[in-house]
Amino acid sequence: MAKTPSPQELSKINHEPSNDGWMEMPVDFRPGTWCYSGKASALETLELPNPREWQPTDEDWKLPDNWETIIYEGFRERLKKFRSLKIFMDTCVRCGACADKCHFFLGSGDPKNMPVLRAELLRSVYRKDFTTAGKILGKLAGARKLTKDVLKEWFYYFYQCTECRRCSVFCPYGIDTAEVTMMARELLHLVGVNINWVLEPAAKCFTTGNHLGLLPHTFKDSIESLCEDIEDVTGIHIDVPLNKKGADVLFITPSADVFADPGIYTFMGYLLLFEHIGLNYTMSTYASEGGNFGLFTNNETMKKLNSKMYAEAKRLGVKWILGGECGHMWRVVHQYMDTMNGPADFLEVPKSPITGTVFENAASTKMVHITEFTADLIKHGKLKFDPRRNDHRHVTFHDSCNPARAMGLFEEPRYIIKQVCNNFHEMPENTIREQTFCCGSGTGLNTDEYMEMRMRGGLPRASAVKHVHQKHGVDLLSCICAIDRATLSTLMQYWVPAVEVSGVHELVGNALIMEGENERTTDLRDEPLEGMEDDE
Amino acid sequence: MKILFPLIAVIVLVLVALAGVDGAHLQTLFGIYIPYAALAVFLVGIVLRVIGWARSPVPFRIPTTCGQQKTLPWIKADNLESPHNTLGVIGRMALEVFFFRSLFRNLKADYDENRTGNELTYGSAKWLWAAGLAFHWSFLFIFLRHLRFFSEPIFFFVPFLETMDGLLQIGVPRLFMTDLVILAAVTFLFARRIVSPQVRYISLPADFFPLFLILAIALSGIFMRYITKVDIVSVKAFTMSLVSFNPTLPKGIGSVFYVHIFLVSTLFAYFPFSKLVHMAGVFLSPTRNLANNSRAKRHINPWNPDVKVHTYAEYEDEFRDVMKAAGLPLEKE
Structure with missing residues (x-):
């Protein structure tokens, strides 16, 4: 287990993002910032898919062969079942009012912890798979393909959201990151990507x-x-x-x-x-x-x-x-x-x-x-x-x-x-x-x-x-x-x-x-x- | 790149219109076919979009509560921030749609690791709210004012809006305040996307394009009204001919007019496929448009799934011995 930095060390926080585009920035699984994977036995008790031994720091997460299809179908199903997901994918104007409302952003300065960007992690894939503009214009329309790196990014950042809904208080459209995180975690469960501290208690x-x-x-x-x-x-x-x-x-x-x-x-x-x-x-x-x-x-x-x-x-x-x-x-x-x-x-x-x-x-x-x-x-x-x-x-x-x-x-x-x-x-x-x-x-x-x-x-x-x-x-x-x-x-x-x-x-x-x-x-x-x- | 590309796109749109009208003499295309087509795309697109949203159910009642719930009679419930009935929901939505209530709460976090005690403080940050409100209201005013060109007799509210808008009584033709306000607001919204490092970081080309497009629309309109002083009578004759589906191209109208029409057409056609659908989406947001009454009144989920539960009978079967030893009551001895 990682040694936790001292309060003095942790206090140094830079809230200004660099100029690099966020889509290209890979996740760094630094110790102390991610949770251990769900144990196979817990997944079996709860009848969740793909129980196996793995850890987030592994290169190979042992995903099912057709994991892209599973996520795509799961996403489509949830768009049909949850109006909230559709609305929250479509209406964000990236005004940034939510940016400094998240405790994880305030405490880490990691730009992907700005609620708008956390949702964009999912939204970018949504655009690629489910919108005309995203299919045609690709990156210009803010769309990107779901890759294993994107999936790892989802895991990292949707387990850096506590579904506290503070950002949703300030959003002019009531976009609720808790709802977005819930949907993302549901999608990750479909391919067996999850954390033990949730699943074992469950x-x-x-x-x-x-x-x-x-x-x-x-x-x-x-x-x-x-x-x-x-x-x-x-x-x-x-x-x-x-x-x-x-x-x-x-x-x-x-x-x-x-x-x-x-x-x-x-x-x-x-x-x-x-x-x-x-x-x-x-x-x-x-x-x-x-x-x-x-x-x-x-x-x-x-x-x-x-x-x-x-x-x-x-x-x-x-x-x-x-x-x-x-x-x-x-x-x-x-x-x-x-x-x-x-x-x-x-x-x-x-x-x-x-x-x-x-x-x-x-x-x-x-x-x-x-x-x-x-x-x-x-x-x-x-x-x-x-x-x-x-x-x-x-x-x-x-x-x-x-x-x-x-x-x-x-x-x-x-x-x-x-x-x-x-x-x-x-x-x-x-x-x-x-x-x-x-x-x-x-x-x-x-x-x-x-x-x-x-x-x-x-x-x-x-x-x-x-x-x-x-x-x-x-x-x-x-x-x-x-x-x-x-x-x-x-x-x-x-x-x-x-x-x-x-x-x-x-x-x-x-x-x-x-x-x-x-x-x-x-x-x-x-x-x-x-x-x-x-x-x- | 994410700024340059949309800027170039808008410049190209302007050039296309100019070339089309001045060079290729495609007045019919730019004055008649494209506006009709754009309007059709807008109407069909937005209707399909709203139907698409509405077809997905709202399985759970998930309002974000920003005020006291209704509980005991002696505790003052906040029916606007945590509505418990339809009237409250209407009030909450009205505040949201007309006055951007949630955005009004905006704060700016200020972090100073060397401050003793409170490293984080939260200052008032109403500029985004003010600029957003100014932009949307002036856009609405301008849109409604333009109905002068599409109604005969003119809609009753149009002269009233014009009087209000021209209250400063400067110049001939009279200066409309909203023309200045929209330029200022769009400029602010653009500058904010560049100056604030966080907002710059999250911005996409799709955030700059509508700003440039609307700016170009406003500028071309202002140019015609105050500088070239376009022939209003001809314009109106033309727009009324569009309304009556008997389109007749105007004579002696400069190409800026066609640029203006073409950019507006682009905006209309672009609308249903972009973030601009927030105009319709805000009404359907489940965290805002639902009453916080889910304990008083059952909310139905049309696809409520069947799940395998662990029943008490199974539980007792598994733990009967220890339960018995502990003296806990049992269903079956």
Whole structure:
């Protein structure tokens, strides 16, 4: 694995492209900027084509003999199936408004990371194969032939896009590079070109129900051990119902919340909340994953993995589904689930059993975001907080890409944070809400061999955090995404080491005043509260 | 090369028209056949293009949300940036089409590795938006003003537009502001493609060609109106003869007029095969023209695929022993 350059070395970035034409510039598979290939076993589990041993640095990628035909036919099929692809191939005027909106371009200066050029990688082949002008005029019309080098370029750059959609906010035609990247990755899958960090979690999710491959008993053990930690901090004993039939609500969250620091503290927050309000809920070991790496694979795999949510809700006979803090999970739930696996006519329109609020916004999908649920509880005065229990932290909020730009979830988490924290500071306005910056490791790029690119892609986010860290002493970056919780922690250690990362419900869990609890002297991380340092 | 070639192409077009009219006396070809053919290509081409787009379905509801979704009643929803109903979508599209809302957000990132704390800052960058808006609106004004030549009686709005456009009351014939604005805007858009290293890098010949073509069209029009002061009455008689499909060539009209007509014809014919289709495409963009209501109302995918799933029954069969040992409920003991 490549040694990651130091922050000082990485800071030297040149955003001015050379004068050479981009079509002739070959890809340099520099260590630290690409991910390992998908393992044959994962491809077999997911029934994806061309499972084999290979690596991107190999000269021969062992493509099928007729790979050009496969890509051509696949492209044609997708043009017929997705209006978005056709429109996005045809309408770009290369105004360049998107150029400096991409975190990977800002962090690397590589011109092919300008969203317009990333799309041109595909568009140039589209022109050659599917447009009259491109067929006749060739390069003059911006067309070029698909070669093995072009395919390698696709692999390199469509795995340097995290489908965060920031460029699409600024595009006058709404061209969405996430959509272009999804199509390109689908095409690459047709010839067996893909990365392991997406496919192995997807394959594990298919067989075990979660990305980490936790077997049912391990999943249960993990939760029980977190419940012990909760009891140590709060004195409250919690039993988490698993696979329970007849509960009101099925709760689904990313499996990382159950297993990985710092997501586990967010998970503790959920459990304390449910215990406090006496929610009749269950979790499932079968549908034990909120996240969906199928979104980063192809639409069929996304549908396969997502199907477990409704299937399990139906089997357990719950009324509706509550979803935890996760970014791309919510893109799938909000924009795809009902279309793919609905109609969920066996469920009821979600109604909070505590406040009676009916979530009309989820009337068809029947799935509510936990920040919507909690914000409603707070508004109705059902929760009492002692925000001083978060006084040892100065908090900012990172809008995760998908809840921001594929859902419009901005106010609920902020409302909650302001109720449970006294020290909240927003990052600069061009780096939050719909203009938020990606963590740099989304869409399955959060793997170690890719560390240099991750740190580059995360630079814009880190730069904004550093700003509020220096200005307001911010030392906690809260967010509503499991990938963020994992990747921003690494990013902060690299760029702004004094800042830690948390979910929103960790802060809720800290501040929530519960019946029968011990006097809190530490937060859920077992770190002393402000004024309690002496008691340690 | 990518600048020179389109420039040469436009110069050649001008020379072809001049040679055709002055040298070969092909007035009928350049004045009648080519304009009719270009218009036909434009109409058929653009209709086919839109039909081509519309034939592909929109499988998923994928609006880019730029404002608060509609959720709880006490949280203010942003119906323009994250529309939850048709009215909101119409509002969003209107802002996009008439005022280039998304482009208005444009920023310029400024990177300074030596700045302590915030290496990256984002400054306002409204010039592209302003020039783009100025260009498109002046183009529309000029296009509509030209309907004076294609209507009898003249469409009611044309004199109004002319009055507005000539508000400065300079010169005879009166100076139209849009003539200056379009020249300035096209010049800016061209200069930007050369001066900005990033935009220069991404630009293709197909980005320069329409700029040169439109510039040449504007210049030839301005030349006729303000300098040679073309005989408007003859021109109108000719254009009306085109409209009534009884074409009669004008007498005593200079060759610049034919150059102008030929370049406009080229633009029309080129339109459906180029990036200029963004004019129609913007209306069909699924990230902008769909309501953000996919949890409230089911969106249908006409080709929703059947996929092989891993069912709970299979899962329990595979893990029954460990589930039983862990005390998890089972369907089959």
